[in-house]
Amino acid sequence: MKPARFEYHRPGSVDEAAALLAELGDEAKVLAGGQSLVPMLSLRLAYFDHLIDVSRLDGLRGLTVDGASLRLGAGMTEAAVGADVGVARAVPLLARATPLIGHFQIRNRGTLGGSIAHADPAAEYPAVALALDAELEAFSASAGRRVIPAAEFFTGLWSTALEPDELLVGVRFPVWTGRCGFAVEEFARRAGDFAIAGVVVALELNGDDRVARAAIGMLGLGSTPLRAPAAEAAAVGQRAGELDGAELGRLAMSGLEDIPADLQGSADYRVRVGAELVARAWAAASAEAAGSDGVGVTAASAGAIDG
Amino acid sequence: MTETATAPTPPTRYTGSRVPRVEDGRLLTGHGTFVDDIQRPGMLHACFVRSPFARALINEIDASAALALPGVHAVFTAADLNPDVHEQWYSSYGPKVPDTPRPPLASGEVRFVGDPVALVVAENRYIAEDAVELVEVDYEPLTAVADYRDAQTSGILVHPKYPNNVAGGLAGPPPQVVEAAFASAAHIADETFYQQAYAPVPMETRGMVVEWSADTDELTIWAATQTPHEVRAFGARLLGLEPERVRVLMRDTGGGFGQKVVPMREDMCVMLAARKVPAALKWIEDRRENLMAAGQARHEHGHARIAFAADGTILAAGIEHTQDIGAYPTPWPVGAAAAVGLLFPGPYKVPLASWSTTSLFSNTAGRHAYRGPWQFESVARELLLDIAARDMGLDPVELRRRNMISRDELPYPNPAGMPPYDHSSPLETFELALKMLDYDAFRAEQAAARAAGRYLGVGTSTYIEPTATGQEYYACEGAVLRVAPDGRMTVIVNGGSSGNSLETTVIQLTADALGVPFDNVDTIQGDTAVTPFGSGTAGSRSGSATAGAVGEAAAALRAKLAELASPRLGVPPEDIEVADGRAQVRGSGQSSGQSSGQSLTYADLAGPDGVEASATYTAKAPMLWSNATHVCTCEVDVVTGKVTLLRYIVGEDVGPMINPNIVEGQIAGGTVQGIGGALLEHMVYDEDGNPLASTFVDYLLPTTTEVPHIEYGHMETPAPGPGGHKGAGEGGAIGAPPAVINAVADALSPFGVKITNLPASPAALVALLTEAGH
Numbered sequence A: 001m002k003p004a005r006f007e008y009h010r011p012g013s014v015d016e017a018a019a020l021l022a023e024l025g026d027e028a029k030v031l032a033g034g035q036s037l038v039p040m041l042s043l044r045l046a047y048f049d050h051l052i053d054v055s056r057l058d059g060l061r062g063l064t065v066d067g068a069s070l071r072l073g074a075g076m077t078e079a080a081v082g083a084d085v086g087v088a089r090a091v092p093l094l095a096r097a098t099p100l101i102g103h104f105q106i107r108n109r110g111t112l113g114g115s116i117a118h119a120d121p122a123a124e125y126p127a128v129a130l131a132l133d134a135e136l137e138a139f140s141a142s143a144g145r146r147v148i149p150a151a152e153f154f155t156g157l158w159s160t161a162l163e164p165d166e167l168l169v170g171v172r173f174p175v176w177t178g179r180c181g182f183a184v185e186e187f188a189r190r191a192g193d194f195a196i197a198g199v200v201v202a203l204e205l206n207g208d209d210r211v212a213r214a215a216i217g218m219l220g221l222g223s224t225p226l227r228a229p230a231a232e233a234a235a236v237g238q239r240a241g242e243l244d245g246a247e248l249g250r251l252a253m254s255g256l257e258d259i260p261a262d263l264q265g266s267a268d269y270r271v272r273v274g275a276e277l278v279a280r281a282w283a284a285a286s287a288e289a290a291g292s293d294g295v296g297v298t299a300a301s302a303g304a305i306d307g
Numbered sequence B: 001m002t003e004t005a006t007a008p009t010p011p012t013r014y015t016g017s018r019v020p021r022v023e024d025g026r027l028l029t030g031h032g033t034f035v036d037d038i039q040r041p042g043m044l045h046a047c048f049v050r051s052p053f054a055r056a057l058i059n060e061i062d063a064s065a066a067l068a069l070p071g072v073h074a075v076f077t078a079a080d081l082n083p084d085v086h087e088q089w090y091s092s093y094g095p096k097v098p099d100t101p102r103p104p105l106a107s108g109e110v111r112f113v114g115d116p117v118a119l120v121v122a123e124n125r126y127i128a129e130d131a132v133e134l135v136e137v138d139y140e141p142l143t144a145v146a147d148y149r150d151a152q153t154s155g156i157l158v159h160p161k162y163p164n165n166v167a168g169g170l171a172g173p174p175p176q177v178v179e180a181a182f183a184s185a186a187h188i189a190d191e192t193f194y195q196q197a198y199a200p201v202p203m204e205t206r207g208m209v210v211e212w213s214a215d216t217d218e219l220t221i222w223a224a225t226q227t228p229h230e231v232r233a234f235g236a237r238l239l240g241l242e243p244e245r246v247r248v249l250m251r252d253t254g255g256g257f258g259q260k261v262v263p264m265r266e267d268m269c270v271m272l273a274a275r276k277v278p279a280a281l282k283w284i285e286d287r288r289e290n291l292m293a294a295g296q297a298r299h300e301h302g303h304a305r306i307a308f309a310a311d312g313t314i315l316a317a318g319i320e321h322t323q324d325i326g327a328y329p330t331p332w333p334v335g336a337a338a339a340v341g342l343l344f345p346g347p348y349k350v351p352l353a354s355w356s357t358t359s360l361f362s363n364t365a366g367r368h369a370y371r372g373p374w375q376f377e378s379v380a381r382e383l384l385l386d387i388a389a390r391d392m393g394l395d396p397v398e399l400r401r402r403n404m405i406s407r408d409e410l411p412y413p414n415p416a417g418m419p420p421y422d423h424s425s426p427l428e429t430f431e432l433a434l435k436m437l438d439y440d441a442f443r444a445e446q447a448a449a450r451a452a453g454r455y456l457g458v459g460t461s462t463y464i465e466p467t468a469t470g471q472e473y474y475a476c477e478g479a480v481l482r483v484a485p486d487g488r489m490t491v492i493v494n495g496g497s498s499g500n501s502l503e504t505t506v507i508q509l510t511a512d513a514l515g516v517p518f519d520n521v522d523t524i525q526g527d528t529a530v531t532p533f534g535s536g537t538a539g540s541r542s543g544s545a546t547a548g549a550v551g552e553a554a555a556a557l558r559a560k561l562a563e564l565a566s567p568r569l570g571v572p573p574e575d576i577e578v579a580d581g582r583a584q585v586r587g588s589g590q591s592s593g594q595s596s597g598q599s600l601t602y603a604d605l606a607g608p609d610g611v612e613a614s615a616t617y618t619a620k621a622p623m624l625w626s627n628a629t630h631v632c633t634c635e636v637d638v639v640t641g642k643v644t645l646l647r648y649i650v651g652e653d654v655g656p657m658i659n660p661n662i663v664e665g666q667i668a669g670g671t672v673q674g675i676g677g678a679l680l681e682h683m684v685y686d687e688d689g690n691p692l693a694s695t696f697v698d699y700l701l702p703t704t705t706e707v708p709h710i711e712y713g714h715m716e717t718p719a720p721g722p723g724g725h726k727g728a729g730e731g732g733a734i735g736a737p738p739a740v741i742n743a744v745a746d747a748l749s750p751f752g753v754k755i756t757n758l759p760a761s762p763a764a765l766v767a768l769l770t771e772a773g774h
C-alpha cells in the first residue's frame, strides 16, 4: 500500500494553485485533507504525476455571512465546520451532519471542499449542499471565478461540473429563517462508516402550521446525492402534523434509479431503509419547526469565526 | 464478583492480584518494538506479486521490465525458491500427518486471489510495489471453486490429487448410536447452521526480517510470531540448517490469535529468498494482503440435531460438520476439526452423541487457526437449544437449567469421545451471569418494551473448553531463573506474547515462587539464542505452562540456594528453608533476629557469577477444563435491521486467576472478536472467487461504538495443574457469537424469525423479517 511516485507541489496562493493546475493539466490532482485521495493513491486505484496541496492556503479558509447566506472557504476542515457556533446557528444541517462524517481523526484533516469535490454519493456535505441549493464557487486561471448551483454540480458517481483546471474555493449556503426545523437521519453499519442511506430535511412552517417550504436531500441512494422533489411537492402547503411520514418516504423513494447494491445491502433494502429515514427525519424536523418561536436564526446572529 | 470453589491455594503476594502490566509502559507510549521497527544495514524489502484470479494456469512470467527498474535487486519465482525447500512440516503435528500442499510460491497454477506468484526484492517497499506492477504474468483463467459448498459437485479440482476436493474427514460415534434415541424422542430440534468466513485480523499484520550470514552459515530472523522456537525449528528444517544456526528474535507482536502460530507460505518465501540476497530482507504484509491472503477461519456449516424427552431432558445429540479449508490451509486442518464433533455435546448431560467432519478445498484463502478453532460446536449447539426451547414453549434458560452439568456432578462423561469433564462449573457460571443481569427483571423490561413497539432480546451461551493440552508438543515449557550478584532475579522463557502479557505473568509467578518483590524481577523472552524451549502462545496454554515451568525452575533454584547456604549456616540443606528472599535455618523464623549466622539473602549466596537453575515442565493432565457463560442483551430496529447491544456479561471459570486484569483483557478481546463474527465481519467472495472485503472499508471490525461495556463474574475452580490455573485465551471468542445471535433471535421471536446463517447483518435480518411477512 505505497503510492506510485508523484511530484508534490505546495503553492503559496490560490492564484498559484490555479496556475499550476492550468499548466499540469490532467496529470495533476488537488490534494486537500487527503482522506479520500491518499487511500486511493496508496491502494494504486489512482495515479497522478503531480499533487497540488491546497490544504495550507489561507485563501481557502474563513467563514463569512452576508445577507441571507453563509459562505465557507472550501479548505475549512470538517472538524472546524462542526465546531463553529456560527455555522450551527446559520445552517444547522451542516453542524448536525458533521459528526456523522467518519471519525474525528478524519474530520481533523478532511475538508468541506474536498468532500464536495470528491462527490461521494454517500457523503453528507454534498447532500446538504444539494438540499439547500448551495452555490459552489470555482476558480481557474483561464476562466476566473464562476458559480455553479448545487443542482448542476453533481454530475455522476464521483464526478462534478468542475473542470480539471478548476479549484473549488468556497461554498455558499442559504440561511433559512422563520419557523424552521432541520434533521439528519442516516443508517450506517458502524459509527463513522459511509452511510447505507441517509436523509437530510429542512422545512419551514408558516403561521397556520402549513409547510411553506421543504427540502429533502438523500445520500447513498443513487450515483449522486439526490433531492426528493415529489415528496417535497406533496408536503408544501400541507399541515406538517397531518402529513404521513411513511407516504413521504414512499414518494421520496419512487422513481429512484441507480440505487447502489453492495455487500451492505441490496437496492430493495436501501429503499426500505431510505423510506423509513425520510419518515424519521421529517418527523424530527417538523417537531422542531412546530416548537420553534418563529424568530429563528438570522444570518446576522451567525458569528464569523475563522475556520 | 469472585467465588472460590474449594480450598484456596496458599496465599501469595502477587498471583491473583491486579498487578499493572509491565508491558504497558512501552506499548502505551508508542515505544513497543514490532518487526517493522527492525532496521539492518543495507536492508532490502520484499513484496509479493499475487494472483488476480481465483484459479488460472501460469503460462509465463516475464520479470525483465521489473528487473530493469532502478533499485530492484531480484524477482524470484517458484522455479527459484521452491526447489530449495528441504523439509516443510510443523512440530505440533510432526512430519507424518497427511498434510495438505503448501508450496512457497505458486507453481504452474494459481489457486486463490492473492496466491503468491513471485517475490520482488528492492531497495524499499515503494520501488518493490512499482516493480510488482511491472512483472508480467501470462495467466489462463479457469473456472474456480468459489464456494466450498459446491466443492464436491462442481467437477473442478482445486488440487488434482484430492478427488471431490475432500482433504479428509474424521468421525466419532456413528449416527446409528443415536438413532433409537431420536426415534423415541418427544421433541427433535434439527437445523443446519452456516457460519461465514472471518479472520483474526491482528492489528499488526504478518511480517519478518531475515538475515543470512553466508560466512558463518547463520540465519537470524526477526518475526511477528506467537512462538519464536517454532519459527526456529521450522526455518531450520525448511533450509536444511542446524537449529543452533538459526536465531529467532521478537519483542512485541501486535496480536496473533492463531494467524501467527506457525510460519506460512510467505514466511517460507522470505526465509528462502534471504539466502539469495546480499543483505537482510524485510517483508511487512500490508492490510490488503492480510485480508486477502493471510487466511480465513470459521467458514463452515453443520447439520445439528438434539433429541429431547417430554420434560426437556436431552436424550442424544449429533452433528455432521463440513468446513472450508480454502486452497492452502495452515496447518493441517483435518485433525483440528475433530474438536467440533467432540465438543458438540458441551456442558450438558448428553447420554449419546454422534459426529463427523469433512474438510473441503476451495479456491479461496487457506483456513488457519483462530482463537477457539472449534467454536462452531458452541454456535451450533447454543443456537439449536434456543430454537428448541422456543419450539417446545420453554424459556431457553429453563431448558438449559434442566440439562446443564453442575460442579458437584463432576467428573461427567462426554459421549462424543473426550475424556470426562472435570474441575469446572457450567451451571454455576450460568446462574452467576443470569444473576448479574437480573434475568427476570430483563424479561419484564422486554415485555414492556414490546408493548411499546420496541424489540429487546436476551441470549445466553455456555461452553466448556479444553485448555493447556497435555499433547506432547504443546505440553512442554522451559524456564531459567537467574539470581544476579546483587540479588535481582531474571526469569527467562520462550515468550511469544502477542498481547497476552507473558512478561507480567512470569514476573508475578517468579516473585511469588522466590518471595521477592515484583520490581526485583526482570524477564527475557523472545530470543531463541538465550531462552529455553517452550511451545508458545497457543491452545490457551501459556498461563498454566509458564506457571509449571517457573514453579519447577524455582524449586531447582531453591535447592541450589540451600546447597550454597548449607556450609555457611552450618546445617544440612534439607534443614534450610528458601523463602521470602532469604535462606534460613528451618524453624528459626524471621522474627528470631536476623543474625547472619541464621539467615542469608539471595545476594549473599549469589557470588560474582550469580546462581542459575532451569527446568522443563511437562503437562501431565490431558487438558484443563475452562468454562463460561456469556449473556447478551440487545435491541433490534425491525425496520433497518440494526442491532444495538445493551449489556454484555461473562460469568467464567479459568481457575485461580494469576492476574484478573489479564484474564479480563483476554475475555474482552475474544468477546469483541466474537461480536464481530456474529454481526459484522465477513470475508465475502463473489461467484468467481474474488474477495470483496479486502480493505477495512468492507471488512467491518467492531469498534468501541459497537461494543458495550463488558461485565465479568469470576468463579475459581482449581484444576489439577500448576497453581490450579486454567486457560483463558480463547474462550471469549467461543462464547460470544452464539450469545449475540441468540439475543437477536430472542428480540425477533414475536415475528417467528429463526436465525441459522451468520452473520446477522442488518440486511440479512431484514430479509428474514420480510420473509416472515413483516
Ligand SMILES: Cc1cc2nc3c(=O)[nH]c(=O)nc-3n(C[C@H](O)[C@H](O)[C@H](O)COP(=O)(O)OP(=O)(O)OC[C@H]3O[C@@H](n4cnc5c(N)ncnc54)[C@H](O)[C@@H]3O)c2cc1C
Pocket: A029, A030, A031, A032, A033, A034, A035, A036, A037, A038, A039, A054, A074, A075, A078, A100, A101, A102, A103, A106, A109, A110, A111, A112, A113, A114, A115, A116, A117, A118, A120, A122, A123, A124, A125, A162, A166, A167, A168, A169, A192, A193, A194, A195
Ligand atoms: C475511514 C474514513 C471514513 C470516512 N467516512 C466518511 C463519511 O462517513 N462521510 C463522508 O462524507 N466522508 C467520509 N470520509 C471521507 C472524508 O470526509 C474525506 O475527507 C472527504 O471526502 C475528502 O476531503 P479531503 O479534504 O480529505 O479531500 P482529498 O482526499 O484531499 O481530496 C478528495 C478529492 O477532492 C479533490 N479536491 C479536494 N479539494 C479540492 C478543491 N478545493 N478543489 C477541487 N478539488 C478538490 C481532490 O483532488 C480529490 O479528487 C471518510 C474517509 C475515511 C478515510
